[in-house]
Amino acid sequence: MSENIVEKEIEVKNLSFYYGEKEAVKNVTLNIEKNKITALIGPSGCGKTTLLRCFNRMHDLYKGNKYTGEIIFKNMNILDKNIDMTKLRTDIGMVFQKPTPFPMSIFDNVAYGLRLKGIKNKTELHNRIEHVLKKSALWDEVADRLSASAMGLSGGQQQRLCLARTLAPEPDVVLFDEPTSALDPISTKKIEELMHELRGSITMLIVTHNMQQAARISDRTAFMYMGELVEEDATDIMFTNPKKQMTEEYITGKFG
Amino acid sequence: MDLRMVRKIKGYIMLFLSTIAALIGVALLFAILYKVIMAGIDGLSLNLFIKDEAPAFLQEAGGLRHAFAGQLLLTAVASLIGIPIGILGGIYLSEYAHNSKIGRFLSSLADVSISIPTIIIGTFIYSILVRPVGHFNGWAGSVALAVILVPIVMRTTEESLKLIPWQLREAALALGTPFYKVIKDIVIKSALTGIFTGVSLAVARIAGETAPLLFTSFSKNTLSFDMNEPVASLTVSIFTYASSAFESWVSLAWAAALVITVFLLITNIILKQIMKRRSY
Amino acid sequence: MKESFKTLKVKENILKYSAIISAFFILVIIAGIILSLLIQSKDAISKFGFIDFIFSTSWDYGEEIFGAGRALLGSILTALIAILIAAPMGVGMAVFIVEICPKFLKGFISSSIELLAAIPSIIYGMWGLFIFAPFIENTLQKWASTTLAELPIIGSFFQINYAGGIGLLTSGIVLSIMIVPFIASIAREALMRVPKELKESCYGLGTEKWEAIRDVSLPYAKTAIWGGIIIALGRALGETMAIAYIIGNMNLPLTSIFDSYVTVTSVLVNEFNEADGMQLSSLYYMALLLFILNFLTLIAAKLYVARRS
Numbered sequence: 001m002s003e004n005i006v007e008k009e010i011e012v013k014n015l016s017f018y019y020g021e022k023e024a025v026k027n028v029t030l031n032i033e034k035n036k037i038t039a040l041i042g043p044s045g046c047g048k049t050t051l052l053r054c055f056n057r058m059h060d061l062y063k064g065n066k067y068t069g070e071i072i073f074k075n076m077n078i079l080d081k082n083i084d085m086t087k088l089r090t091d092i093g094m095v096f097q098k099p100t101p102f103p104m105s106i107f108d109n110v111a112y113g114l115r116l117k118g119i120k121n122k123t124e125l126h127n128r129i130e131h132v133l134k135k136s137a138l139w140d141e142v143a144d145r146l147s148a149s150a151m152g153l154s155g156g157q158q159q160r161l162c163l164a165r166t167l168a169p170e171p172d173v174v175l176f177d178e179p180t181s182a183l184d185p186i187s188t189k190k191i192e193e194l195m196h197e198l199r200g201s202i203t204m205l206i207v208t209h210n211m212q213q214a215a216r217i218s219d220r221t222a223f224m225y226m227g228e229l230v231e232e233d234a235t236d237i238m239f240t241n242p243k244k245q246m247t248e249e250y251i252t253g254k255f256g
Numbered sequence: 257m258d259l260r261m262v263r264k265i266k267g268y269i270m271l272f273l274s275t276i277a278a279l280i281g282v283a284l285l286f287a288i289l290y291k292v293i294m295a296g297i298d299g300l301s302l303n304l305f306i307k308d309e310a311p312a313f314l315q316e317a318g319g320l321r322h323a324f325a326g327q328l329l330l331t332a333v334a335s336l337i338g339i340p341i342g343i344l345g346g347i348y349l350s351e352y353a354h355n356s357k358i359g360r361f362l363s364s365l366a367d368v369s370i371s372i373p374t375i376i377i378g379t380f381i382y383s384i385l386v387r388p389v390g391h392f393n394g395w396a397g398s399v400a401l402a403v404i405l406v407p408i409v410m411r412t413t414e415e416s417l418k419l420i421p422w423q424l425r426e427a428a429l430a431l432g433t434p435f436y437k438v439i440k441d442i443v444i445k446s447a448l449t450g451i452f453t454g455v456s457l458a459v460a461r462i463a464g465e466t467a468p469l470l471f472t473s474f475s476k477n478t479l480s481f482d483m484n485e486p487v488a489s490l491t492v493s494i495f496t497y498a499s500s501a502f503e504s505w506v507s508l509a510w511a512a513a514l515v516i517t518v519f520l521l522i523t524n525i526i527l528k529q530i531m532k533r534r535s536y
Numbered sequence: 537m538k539e540s541f542k543t544l545k546v547k548e549n550i551l552k553y554s555a556i557i558s559a560f561f562i563l564v565i566i567a568g569i570i571l572s573l574l575i576q577s578k579d580a581i582s583k584f585g586f587i588d589f590i591f592s593t594s595w596d597y598g599e600e601i602f603g604a605g606r607a608l609l610g611s612i613l614t615a616l617i618a619i620l621i622a623a624p625m626g627v628g629m630a631v632f633i634v635e636i637c638p639k640f641l642k643g644f645i646s647s648s649i650e651l652l653a654a655i656p657s658i659i660y661g662m663w664g665l666f667i668f669a670p671f672i673e674n675t676l677q678k679w680a681s682t683t684l685a686e687l688p689i690i691g692s693f694f695q696i697n698y699a700g701g702i703g704l705l706t707s708g709i710v711l712s713i714m715i716v717p718f719i720a721s722i723a724r725e726a727l728m729r730v731p732k733e734l735k736e737s738c739y740g741l742g743t744e745k746w747e748a749i750r751d752v753s754l755p756y757a758k759t760a761i762w763g764g765i766i767i768a769l770g771r772a773l774g775e776t777m778a779i780a781y782i783i784g785n786m787n788l789p790l791t792s793i794f795d796s797y798v799t800v801t802s803v804l805v806n807e808f809n810e811a812d813g814m815q816l817s818s819l820y821y822m823a824l825l826l827f828i829l830n831f832l833t834l835i836a837a838k839l840y841v842a843r844r845s
Contacts, residue, residue, distance in 0.1 A: 094430035102446075113433075284652060285648045291667050369566060371830065373774025376573075376823050406565070491656065517655055
């Protein structure tokens with residue numbers, strides 16, 4: 001794919017999101033480019049995580065929440081009531097702030113999403129698990145103890161395992177919610193390298209409060225403030241020559 | 257005496273009294289245990305477990321096999337009825353109704369139900385399962401025990417499940433897991449130790465109950481597994497034997513008291529140790 | 537095969553609805569108890585009314601005139617005696633465990649106290665009847681009969697009218713042993729939640745350990761402790777088997793705290809299985825009143841804690 005042909009993976013149109021009465025995301029319109037990394041930045045409470053959790057309808061878990069507007073993905077509005085949530089979440093995966101290993105073996109953790117998809121064949125499972133564990137740079141560390149409990153891994157390993165688990169069902173999009181904020185610098189670097197390698201084959205959205213991280217890894221950056229999208233552009237432009245003064249002030253650390 | 261001295265002495269007196277209170281508590285446990293062991297050890301023999309009731313005037317050594325078997329039967333059936341309902345109810349409170357008004361209401365109600373006098377539950381079950389049938393029966397006893405079991409299991413399940421971080425549920429959902437599978441594979445599995453110990457403690461509690469059985473399963477002096485008939489139980493047997501005039505029966509009552517007390521104390525100690533070591 | 541959307545929905549609903557039904561079982565139980573007690577006691581309710589029943593001390597099988605006066609008073613008095621002893625004891629135990637106890641003894645002492653709650657009620661009854669009552673007779677009653685009972689005016693409250701050591705006070709004491717672990721564990725948890733900084737800032741002002749406990753820790757834990765005490769009161773009201781052994785079951789006027797007496801639960805144990813007609817209906821009426829008393833106490837505890845925290 002050539003660099004200058006822009007293909008849209010997700011189109012956000014006039015999206016607002018309410019926690020009860022409170023409007024947490026206000027009328028956001030945004031295109032997410034295919035197979036690129038888009039970073040969502042902004043001060044805490046700006047709605048970036050709330051926006052991220054709209055893409056896999058995670059808010060539906062809690063009562064009293066409401067969406068308006070549209071999010072178009074694969075020619076469908078995923079905010080539609082009749083959407084198959086299971087399918088949606090298989091296509092759009094998510095990695096969380098804290099590692100979330102399931103209380104089962106390393107193998108079963110990664111196999112979980114595959115089994116949900118109906119893959120039962122042992123050899124196929126094994127091959128695919130080996131593949132994603134290698135892709136997540138975890139294979140060498142766990143190859144000899146795949147049946148050990150995932151709870152015994154270190155925090156950084158657990159997070160890479162969660163990434164592998166998310167990648168296994170081959171999603172089109174992966175959402176990252178501050179995936180490295182609970183990790184040490186070395187583990188952080190590993191996750192960032194992995195994201196870098198995945199770019200080009202998977203669309204990624206990352207919420208981060210770490211400006212250097214956004215600058216290091218993302219292709220595009222969106223800056224949010226008080227629930228509104230202030231500005232979105234190519235990352236190098238956002239960090240060197242933003243159009244809005246507020247963006248510049250945030251990026252240079254004048255508030256946040 | 258200066259003020260500082262007075263304050264110091266006052267403080268020491270209060271702390272001393274607290275210490276005494278705690279020591280009295282510990283002393284009581286061992287005093288009761290000691291008496292139960294001393295009084296029960298004489299009647300403790302193989303006969304206790306392999307013989308049924310012998311008429312006291314015959315001077316023949318009897319046993320309480322029928323009562324042990326009956327107690328196990330009643331408790332097991334009560335568990336089969338009460339544990340699934342309790343766990344499912346706990347799942348509703350923690351997973352489906354968390355933070356909702358109805359969830360909080362039912363949870364409080366369950367809390368209150370835990371302290372309903374068990375004898376009142378006995379009179380309630382008598383009116384619906386004994387009177388209409390016309391005679392005491394095992395089912396009534398087990399249902400009465402199950403009614404005591406349900407709220408305890410429900411609350412302990414709810415509390416165990418609530419300790420599991422929400423992010424774990426979200427992570428499973430984010431993989432496209434249906435919610436019932438999230439509960440079954442992830443939440444329940446993570447909370448298994450907590451649920452297991454909580455449920456076992458609840459079963460241990462009903463295993464020592466007497467009052468709800470008096471008006472329901474009542475008693476029987478032979479071995480029987482017919483739930484449509486009265487069923488013997490250890491606790492009710494202890495009650496009748498202990499207040500009887502026959503020395504051999506009183507001695508058997510103490511032996512049975514020893515068995516049940518030691519069993520419950522050991523069960524409690526083990527379960528509480530497991531509870532302390534669990535990760536969630 | 538991947539499960540179809542439909543079978544998924546079905547499985548989802550099976551779990552959801554069985555969970556909902558199970559949770560509402562609690563409501564069914566409570567409604568069932570209230571309803572069945574009301575139906576069974578309606579003859580007694582219509583014959584004796586409310587005020588007459590709760591104050592009447594008559595228990596006449598021949599004339600079929602029954603009143604719950606003594607039983608209710610007995611239940612309330614034994615529970616109050618139990619609380620008066622168990623509340624300070626339980627809080628004291630908690631203070632010792634949290635603030636004083638050396639670390640290596642902590643687990644042992646707090647588990648020992650907790651284990652008191654694991655002993656079945658009937659064992660307390662036997663122990664109370666065969667060991668504790670004679671002990672009370674030889675110590676407390678012997679002492680009281682030569683001192684308190686000799687006092688003018690109030691002396692008769694301490695008269696020994698029954699042998700064996702059983703009676704109202706002994707029942708209250710045994711009851712207090714049964715509920716003290718509950719109060720102690722609630723108080724212990726509440727005291728452990730007191731922020732360290734709060735205590736440290738208090739010590740920083742030069743207070744003694746006890747003063748810090750009295751002025752900072754206990755006030756901080758107050759709501760939870762009072763809530764626990766009220767719940768314990770509710771439990772004491774409904775305690776049955778231990779009381780049935782040691783209350784003495786004497787349906788006679790109460791003159792001294794050492795007298796044998798009755799409680800609602802002891803009357804139920806002794807008469808329920810042989811009762812019929814108006815007597816059974818009156819027993820159900822008594823059970824209903826005890827249930828209401830117990831329920832209101834527990835709800836009061838819930839509301840008190842909810843309101844204050």
